[in-house]
Amino acid sequence: MRGAMLVLLAAVLVAAGCATGGGKTAGPSASPDALAAAPDALASAAPDVLAAAGPATVIEVENFKLTKGNAVDLKDASGGKAVVLTDEAGEAEYTLPSLAKGTYELVIRGVGQSDKEDAVYVRVAGQAEERVFPEEWKKLLPFKAVRFTQPADGPCKIVLSFGEENVQLDRVEIRPVK
């Protein structure tokens, strides 16, 4: 009888020990797992937000809404196309559905033909317009970067407007600034 009691007591202690030990190890390991899982949940819920927080978000200018602008074939351009705004009313507009609050750089890639044919204006996230252009001509190059602040998570409107004639606008890249 005493032997059975001891075995029972030992079994209770072992069971309690296991439960306590299990509890202790489960606690700390559960938190990192939960944290690791969070970005995956975000990725499926809000791809635009995540894309901006990591590598560049790239938007082809030929996918912008164009006013007085034409998509033209351009060798080596991404998507094989670029946009030329045809007169002073020319605009290309695009609204990212969701961009996370933060500071970013917007860079246009395109081709300027000469110092009289290379400028375009950029308005983004409601900031004042900035005039940008490439450093060299007749090459597909990044134009001067525009730094902007997205004030809160949400849509982000980008407007490229006519600066000079014959500027070929291939794509827009948006990167977070650290």
Ligand SMILES: [Ca+2]
């Ligand atoms: Ca393009």
